[in-house]
Amino acid sequence: MNIPPLQSMPPPSTQDRLQAAAVELEAAFLAEMLKSTGLGKARDSFGGGAGEDQFSSFLVQQQARQMAQSGGVGLSELLFQSLMENSDDT
Numbered sequence: 001m002n003i004p005p006l007q008s009m010p011p012p013s014t015q016d017r018l019q020a021a022a023v024e025l026e027a028a029f030l031a032e033m034l035k036s037t038g039l040g041k042a043r044d045s046f047g048g049g050a051g052e053d054q055f056s057s058f059l060v061q062q063q064a065r066q067m068a069q070s071g072g073v074g075l076s077e078l079l080f081q082s083l084m085e086n087s088d089d090t
Contacts, residue, residue, distance in 0.1 A: 018083040019076075023068045026076035031064035039063070 012020075039060055068076055 014087055015084070018087065019080050022076040022079035022083060023072075024065075025079055026072045027061070027065040027068035029064075029075060030067050030072060031061050034060050034064055 035057075
């Protein structure tokens, strides 16, 4: 079986890396906010037991990441602008 070589991708630009970092920071913030509202806590109606308790944090993190990638609450844009102002590549 002959597998073609992978195309090397160009390294991400500083702007791309800062944007990704800003989204991840907003996602972390949103995850903490979602946890404080009780999202991810096991409910009696599901009956998932210990497994549900252990893995619910992954669900909350993914929900927060999706929210941040979809625009979130605007925090990532503010963080990105601040990071760009302080970047050496501006």
